[in-house]
Amino acid sequence: MKRLGVTEEAYTNVTDQLAQIAQPFTVRKGEFLQRAGAVATQVHWLASGVARSGFFNRDGVEVTLRFYREGESATTLTDLIAGENGQPAVQFLVAETTIHGFTLDWTQASALRAQSEVMQHYHLQAAMHGMHNLAMRAYAAGETSAQERLAAFREEYPGLESRISQRAIASYLGITPQYMSRLRREAEAELAGAAMAGTETKVEAYARN
Template sequence: MNADFIKQRNRFKSATMKRIDVSDESYTNVTNILATIAKPFHVRKGEYLQRAGVPATQVHWLASGVARSGFFNRDGVEMTLRFYREGESATTLTDLINGENGQAAVQFLIAETPIHGFTLDWKLACELRAQHEVMQHYHLNIAMAGLQSLAQRAYNCGETSAQERLAAFREEYPGLEARISQRAIASYLGITPQYMSRLRREAEAEATAGEARRA
């Protein structure tokens, strides 16, 4: 059993319990079960955790750092889908399921910062889930939280302006903007880095004007 994995997971217990709505007992039990297969990993900024075109076989749980998932469209343009932070599993579920049959992953996972974490073999994790009812309920809650996030993301992309999408990004990922590249954020918002710079300048100008009015 990996004691460091348990220690690191416990750092994020309260936040994760709130995010996916599970009990202390459930979180602890799942942590202890997964600790039997957890293996440490380290990557530098810019390194891939998962490459598109290669079957996905591992879940990456992050103890520190930020990862980004995305894909390349038909024109070869990089499209960002979401970000993963400390205490979260960087996972592209469809790719993991398809990887069981040897199919290549469509999405990539790349380190936006140096990352320390633990890999969990997907096949072994599925076997453990089949054996433990607590893991079945736990992962159902994760799936539901993921679907809610996906639905909100779809709305933000289709029904809001770039300014509103930036505001939604800042609300969903507080503090992340200062840790990652402007290019990555622009890709997530579906705009160019140049337009991203313009949005930031406009936001800063509005904030300055607001402070002047209050003075």
């Protein structure tokens, strides 16, 4: 609710309406929730687990756009809209961990939304939040260093680094897994150096006293 800027009442209202069409699902790590090239028709709400969205560029290189965690809808909105006209999805959605959640048929969800101003506002907030994230992602990819992008990833997705593969994070940062390993070693070395400097300062202060 805080992330989307909606009230508890609105969240409860929308959840109750969508529960009418929700279907439980489970996928294992590495399985696709949505494949690029297939028509997207489903919204995936995650009760537990992590999903990743991305696409393949002209050179066939996998590019990760974002991650989805518990309490989020793993959804590529542009693909769902394109799917209304039978056009294939550009992005894929893949499970980075085992996922439990609920699927919602996009056509049915759209019909419910058309009848509810509360749901319309809720989905508008969700769409704006997604657009903001993509805009910040585009800026970070083009204007910041790999070290800064890693720091931004850790701030946006706290605790996620230990749950997913280094390869997935490297894809998100636009670097190789090898360079990702180097960044981690450098970060760990900096933390160790800072900790040692802090210890030495405390020892010196104790000695003076």
